[in-house]
Amino acid sequence: MKVTVEQDKCVAAGQCVATAPDVFDQRDEDGVVVLLTEEPAADLADDVRYAAAVCPALAIHIED
Amino acid sequence: MSDVLPEAEAPEWPMPRAAGCPFDPPPALRALTDDKPLARVRIWDGSTPWIVTGHAAQRTLLGDPRVSVDERLPGFPHWHEGMAAAVEYRPRSVFNSDAPEHTRYRRIMTGPFTLKRVEALRPTIQKITDDLIDRMLAGPKPADLVEALALPLPTLMISELLGVPYEDHDFFQENAARGIAHNVSAEESMRTFGALNGYLVQLVEKKAAEPADDALSDIAARVNAGDITVAEAAMMGLGLLIAGHETSANMIGLATAALLEHPEQLALLRDTDDPKVVAGAVEELLRYLGIIHGGQRRIAKEDIEIAGETIRAGEGIIIELFSANRDADVFPEPDVMDLRRANARHHNAFGFGIHQCVGQQLARVELQIVYCTLFRRVPTLALAVERDEIQFKHDRLAYGVYTLPVTW
Numbered sequence A: 001m002k003v004t005v006e007q008d009k010c011v012a013a014g015q016c017v018a019t020a021p022d023v024f025d026q027r028d029e030d031g032v033v034v035l036l037t038e039e040p041a042a043d044l045a046d047d048v049r050y051a052a053a054v055c056p057a058l059a060i061h062i063e064d
Numbered sequence B: 001m002s003d004v005l006p007e008a009e010a011p012e013w014p015m016p017r018a019a020g021c022p023f024d025p026p027p028a029l030r031a032l033t034d035d036k037p038l039a040r041v042r043i044w045d046g047s048t049p050w051i052v053t054g055h056a057a058q059r060t061l062l063g064d065p066r067v068s069v070d071e072r073l074p075g076f077p078h079w080h081e082g083m084a085a086a087v088e089y090r091p092r093s094v095f096n097s098d099a100p101e102h103t104r105y106r107r108i109m110t111g112p113f114t115l116k117r118v119e120a121l122r123p124t125i126q127k128i129t130d131d132l133i134d135r136m137l138a139g140p141k142p143a144d145l146v147e148a149l150a151l152p153l154p155t156l157m158i159s160e161l162l163g164v165p166y167e168d169h170d171f172f173q174e175n176a177a178r179g180i181a182h183n184v185s186a187e188e189s190m191r192t193f194g195a196l197n198g199y200l201v202q203l204v205e206k207k208a209a210e211p212a213d214d215a216l217s218d219i220a221a222r223v224n225a226g227d228i229t230v231a232e233a234a235m236m237g238l239g240l241l242i243a244g245h246e247t248s249a250n251m252i253g254l255a256t257a258a259l260l261e262h263p264e265q266l267a268l269l270r271d272t273d274d275p276k277v278v279a280g281a282v283e284e285l286l287r288y289l290g291i292i293h294g295g296q297r298r299i300a301k302e303d304i305e306i307a308g309e310t311i312r313a314g315e316g317i318i319i320e321l322f323s324a325n326r327d328a329d330v331f332p333e334p335d336v337m338d339l340r341r342a343n344a345r346h347h348n349a350f351g352f353g354i355h356q357c358v359g360q361q362l363a364r365v366e367l368q369i370v371y372c373t374l375f376r377r378v379p380t381l382a383l384a385v386e387r388d389e390i391q392f393k394h395d396r397l398a399y400g401v402y403t404l405p406v407t408w
């Protein structure tokens, strides 16, 4: 699994961090998403998929 | 072929909920959108915007850049006459701008509301909650839970975060409450907006001159830096202040009313010490209670095809979030409150798309703390009136209870 995020689209809702904190973080100053790892471990795959589904800005993309 | 009613027959919105069913959406809206996710309604100014109730259709539209919140576009389906009249006076903000302008405003507001910053507030929120419950328990019975806990908790939190003196809360609560009724005249809207705006402008100017360690000072610093005007900064502060207390307050009052009717569900929340169970329960309450029931307002900038219909450029769109939370295609047995529901988090209670709630993580933590603490510390909590005496906020854009007399 390969993950990318579009920081320009992110609205800092924090949904991804709440779902997969080992993969996503938020910038301190404005909460914009920070990707911690582009290729998360297999056991995190479901959480990452869920994070992409709940991201309101559709800013998280996944390639299998 | 379209089976949507001709425009002339579009029923009036808002619609009343059924007597005796204070927790369910209006039956007439359900009938209207029984077999399709959108229909036409007639609003106060005689226009006939679309109302969208389906979960999938809402997410599609809320994520579509052709769907705008620009309230100055002709044909915008304003909530009431007051909103329409004040349109020229309301500065641009997250509430009425589209990307990329929206992104610029939003980034200035989101810093204090990241998951990490909000998690760090847990001890503060816990302490405020405990103090308020101590005070309620020490006072006379019955007590009004709204006044004792539901309103002061979020108000204290957002006041502290922003750096708004709590002594002023009577003033802004009263004016804010007047501004969000279903029916507000042009004159009243101008008066309340003027009063609130004037207050915030003064406060921003003060914070710009003497910054403190709070969110409004950070916003005021952006005025000093020339990034935004004082009017825009005041609008941000006002938006956070109003959105940040009334909504959470409604969630606390209404959830308590609902949970007292379902003791087995209340017990689940009271007896668990698993934070995941608590978090899941809060999501289900957000879904089930759907306090934002007035319909979010949008306008189509281009023709949009959706669910076999065409929304024409310039037509109004009303996104009725509560109905989507009761969409059986997403939530099996949608009218049942089930605090263990697996996919509750897919609710639209905070909206969707780029305008999804800025304060959602704060709201979640407030609710997680307050529900657990209240039912644990006051296990004998009970209504002090009959259920049919509870005054529900039928006439407000955000649903809730006006008062909730309780005893223990």
Ligand code: HEM
Binding pocket: B094, B095, B106, B158, B239, B240, B243, B244, B245, B247, B248, B251, B291, B292, B296, B297, B321, B348, B349, B350, B351, B352, B354, B355, B356, B357, B358, B359, B360, B362, B363
């Ligand atoms: C349970 C409590 C809450 C609920 C149910 C709620 C609900 C919502 C909804 C549905 C929207 C989207 C409106 C739209 O798309 O038209 C929204 C936006 C917003 N909320 Fe909340 N909210 C809550 C608490 C809060 C809190 C605590 C704050 C602030 C601290 C807040 C600040 C905002 C702001 C600033 C926006 C506008 C965002 C934008 O347009 O980009 N809300 N909220």
Ligand code: SF4
Binding pocket: A005, A009, A010, A011, A012, A013, A014, A015, A016, A017, A024, A026, A031, A032, A033, A054, A055, A056, A057, A058, A059, A060
């Ligand atoms: S869920 Fe989406 S919008 Fe929210 S912080 Fe993560 S990437 Fe940004």
